[in-house]
Amino acid sequence: MPKWKLLTEFTFDSAHYIKDYNGPCGRLHGHTYTVRVEAKSSKLYSSEYCPHPVMVADFRTLRWAKKDVTKGGLDHCVLNDVLPAEYATTAEMIAKYIYDETKKRLTPDIHLKVAVSETPNSWAEYEDD
Secondary structure (H helix, E strand, C coil): CCCEEEEEEEEEEEEECCCCCCCHHHCCEEEEEEEEEEEEECCCECCCCCCCCCECCCHHHHCHHHCEHHHCCCECCEHHHHCCCCCCCCHHHHHHHHHHHHHHCCCCCCEEEEEEEEECCEEEEEECC
């Protein structure tokens, strides 16, 4: 069966601290986060921006997190104040949060993978089975 794969990458700037972390990461600090989102599907769909079934997902939908926090994204915020309490602000949990929120915006059968980087050399990925 044919399969399409979308890849998009974007950045956002936010501050955070890791609760109860014994070290510098336990203090408020900031990053330019890089996020990679991969979406796969064997079917094409319409989107809120295009009524025709010609895309796996709209890139605008996949990049929601790069919007300013006042517009529903994660840019220029303190993540500890924005993410629900069940999401710690580690790269792993930020990836899961972006995954969970993106998944809500997509058709259920789209396979999704989200990777988050705080630094150029470190990535955390989250994906469904």
